[in-house]
Amino acid sequence: MKIPFLDLKEQSKVIEKDVLRSLHDLMQRNDFILGRDLFEFEKEFAGFCESKFCVGVNSGTDALFLGLKSLDIGPGDEVIVPAFTYIASALAVTYTGAKPVFVDIDQVTYNIDTAKVKERISRRTKAILPVHLYGHPAEMFDILKLARKYNLKVIEDAAQAHGTKYKFPKGNWKIAGSIADIGCFSFYPTKNLGAFGDGGAVVVNSRNIYKKLLMLRDYGRKSRYEHVRLGYNSRLDTLQAAILRAKLKHLNHWNSLRRKNAWLYSKLLQEVEGVIIPKQADYAKHVYHVYAIRVKNRKQLLEEFARRGISALIHYPIPLHLQKVYEKLGYKKGDFPIAEKVAGQIISLPMYPHLKFGEIKAICRTIKENVKK
């Protein structure tokens, strides 16, 4: 039995007719750049995120980079980033000329440990960049409270969190991306909402920031021939937007299938000694971009998976403070013990909407038979 980590064929079948019709129309219109499907998608995705505006850009990394720029973050500034996330969360900060300042993570949610953020705030701190890792929201109430107190901006890295929800202590729910100053998404093909290539978006409620982002993604252009700021070429292709429009209609259903799959994994693994399953906090609606477990004998388990044709991945084996690219920041092993421990034990199991229950059972059987107690 071969079980892939991700299989998008079923999703592609569902949207095929829509996509081919859009491609046909697009070829008639010739509006490949900044075309109709892009503007329609931006309206629809802003609506999905319960935000006023959305700006499509060419990747999740650029969504973060341009988002930070739109908040005037640059050289001399510091931005607080979790030590355990995808490298792009920090690279985007570095691209602006600002410095990423790492903070350890919580060992249950794997998100930034809000209790440890305060001690890393300095005179130079301009922003906090929480990541809704794996599709589980960060503890946003605490982060927003700190931001208010210290006058900081908050940028949500929602690259893995299309449709994730967060519940405030008063009981009101907000959707990822609309909780803080800006929300940044990736549409990399493997994401819960993925294009057929690179793509990303920023969602925002401020009209001023929205206008800045429109310029930043399009050469700093105010009108056809007037360039008023240092802008970039970072537009979401109309074609990708057309594909995303077709997929967006199904996103809630696909997220609910992911949640069902996660439920079965957790049911089958919860009693297995030696396995730590992901927990959904009381304040969270998890969308399981990644279903990650922790075990002590990861290498051995991965070898057994490979023997049985099961694909699994590690998100992520090296925390950011130990990445060579950040050597100059002066961190060392032991600085963020939780991030380091999790990086050494975490395994991402196959997860996608159309994964079959029988496949999940086979994966769980392999885990049960091979995990070290």
Ligand SMILES: Cc1ncc(COP(=O)(O)O)c(C=O)c1O
């Ligand atoms: C948490 C996180 N942030 C940022 C990114 C960057 O997105 P992209 O690959 O679209 O540039 C990713 C994508 O993998 C991610 O997982």
